Amino acid sequence: MNNFRYTHSRNPREAIALAVETPDAQYVAGGTNLLDLWKYNITRPGELIDINKIPGYHAIERLPDGGLRLGALATNADTAYHPMIEERYPILTRAILAGASQQIRNMATNGGNLLQRTRCYYFYDVNTPCNKREPGTGCSAIGGFNRIMAILGTSEHCIATFPSDMCVALAALKATVNVSGPQGDRSIAFGDFHRLPGDTPHIDNVLQRGELITSIDLPPKGFAANSSYLKIRDRNSYAFALVSAATLLELDGDTITEARIALGGLAHKPWRIEEAEEFLKGKSATEENFAAAADLILRGAKGYPWNSFKIEMARRVIIRNSMMALDPSTQLPGANPPL
Ligand SMILES: Cc1cc2nc3c(=O)[nH]c(=O)nc-3n(C[C@H](O)[C@H](O)[C@H](O)COP(=O)(O)OP(=O)(O)OC[C@H]3O[C@@H](n4cnc5c(N)ncnc54)[C@H](O)[C@@H]3O)c2cc1C
Numbered sequence: 563m564n565n566f567r568y569t570h571s572r573n574p575r576e577a578i579a580l581a582v583e584t585p586d587a588q589y590v591a592g593g594t595n596l597l598d599l600w601k602y603n604i605t606r607p608g609e610l611i612d613i614n615k616i617p618g619y620h621a622i623e624r625l626p627d628g629g630l631r632l633g634a635l636a637t638n639a640d641t642a643y644h645p646m647i648e649e650r651y652p653i654l655t656r657a658i659l660a661g662a663s664q665q666i667r668n669m670a671t672n673g674g675n676l677l678q679r680t681r682c683y684y685f686y687d688v689n690t691p692c693n694k695r696e697p698g699t700g701c702s703a704i705g706g707f708n709r710i711m712a713i714l715g716t717s718e719h720c721i722a723t724f725p726s727d728m729c730v731a732l733a734a735l736k737a738t739v740n741v742s743g744p745q746g747d748r749s750i751a752f753g754d755f756h757r758l759p760g761d762t763p764h765i766d767n768v769l770q771r772g773e774l775i776t777s778i779d780l781p782p783k784g785f786a787a788n789s790s791y792l793k794i795r796d797r798n799s800y801a802f803a804l805v806s807a808a809t810l811l812e813l814d815g816d817t818i819t820e821a822r823i824a825l826g827g828l829a830h831k832p833w834r835i836e837e838a839e840e841f842l843k844g845k846s847a848t849e850e851n852f853a854a855a856a857d858l859i860l861r862g863a864k865g866y867p868w869n870s871f872k873i874e875m876a877r878r879v880i881i882r883n884s885m886m887a888l889d890p891s892t893q894l895p896g897a898n899p900p901l
């Protein structure tokens with residue numbers, strides 16, 4: 563039996579102060595990841611701080627610069643189906659709808675989505691060594707069954723992937739994460755929010771103790787005319803990505819004037835290589851050029867005995883998804899055409 567205290571906080575400053583002064587405190591939003599981790603004994607909060615009633619964190623609203631602010635407590639479902647998201651940021655709608663199930667998306671919040679933990683099998687099995695769950699015990703995945711693991715940015719201490727779909731789209735859109743903490747408010751560029759494992763794989767992101775995600779800002783540019791999300795997985799629904807890609811293109815005729823490509827299922831964070839995006843600038847939108855960009859993105863990829871297939875799969879996903887972005891009518895929300 564694990565005893566814990568439960569506090570419902572409506573005041574962010576009070577919630578933050580309580581989180582800072584209580585070493586084993588955790589916030590709970592939709593609970594769709596936290597409760598699983600708790601049931602599997604991976605986490606054991608002594609103080610559960612329910613943030614769902616904090617006013618102002620649920621809204622999706624326009625920003626003065628023409629961008630959009632997504633409240634941390636807005637649900638994934640409300641975000642995906644919001645008329646301004648569907649119209650101006652369809653990549654976000656497609657990525658969110660490619661994840662989980664409708665019931666889970668109804669509970670899952672935007673802040674919680676950024677903080678969901680890896681789906682590495684060994685992380686969830688408390689009987690096996692895992693540096694992310696218990697630092698210094700070793701990594702069972704490196705010499706074990708590693709089909710779903712990372713091929714980019716890995717370390718000798720951890721080869722886990724970050725499982726979010728929504729975050730792949732947010733990385734491509736160059737969103738900003740707004741947080742409040744004991745030292746005040748700050749904003750973090752999306753690309754800097756999640757970390758690579760290095761020798762501290764138990765730290766997933768740059769949030770400091772007690773910091774609360776308040777909202778996520780989307781820049782004005784949504785690349786609505788030419789964007790595509792493609793997710794390859796073992797089952798066609800209710801499964802995490804083996805490989806996914808969010809591609810955003812801006813075109814002048816056949817010429818690419820701007821490109822963004824972010825990948826999921828391959829690393830400890832959504833993977834973007836600016837050199838590849840720069841390479842595409844000014845080039846024709848052809849399979850050959852997307853293939854060359856794919857080679858740049860996947861440079862240094864390292865497969866393990868069970869997941870080397872991901873390298874070629876990722877290459878094909880990048881090319882295919884870029885071609886799909888040229889003609890968004892090839893996509894249905896949440897659906898994957900066969901490879
Ligand atoms: C069966 C299943 C299938 C899934 N499939 C997919 C999938 O295919 N693709 C995908 O992307 N996701 C998938 N998910 C993950 C789901 O999207 C996440 O569980 C969800 O987004 C987490 O949000 P939440 O509000 O429920 O977070 P919670 O579980 O409440 O919290 C998660 C973590 O975030 C912290 N937290 C929450 N909100 C804040 C905040 N505002 N500030 C600071 N800390 C906070 C909590 O303390 C906790 O540590 C799946 C989940 C399940 C259960």
Ligand code: SF4
Nearest residue numbers: 682692701720721722
């Ligand atoms: S890959 Fe990371 S999460 Fe998985 S067992 Fe190794 S250390 Fe743990």
